[in-house]
Amino acid sequence: MSAHHGRAVALLAALGLAACNLAACKPSTPPPAAAVAAAPVPVPPAGGAGCGPAIARTQAIVESDVATGNLNAPVGKQFSGDLARAAEACAAGREAEALRLHAAARARYGYP
Secondary structure, three states, rough: HHHHHEEEHHHHHHHHHHHOOOOOOOOOOOOOHHHHOOOOOOOOOOOOOOHHHHHHHHHHHHHHHHOOOOOOOOHHHHHHHHHHHHHHHHOOOHHHHHHHHHHHHHHHHOOO
């Protein structure tokens, strides 16, 4: 078989696969677990007064970014720890401190 003939066969095979629709061509194996686990975490809408909603929204974004692979897990864990300290200050009624900790954490990890 010539190289040209081999390329033609490969092209025809690729075209045949491209023409396959989902109803007719079901995969023989389920998708890898990583593809299923990469679903983003829902992020609560912006809003609400005080430090609590802002910190919770950032935490949800961090969790979503880790789940989708946009942020590696060890960095996400560190970021979450920093946000937990901000949340503790918020819960203790130290809103100004909580907002400073929240802003510092976002800046440290590059989240505007």
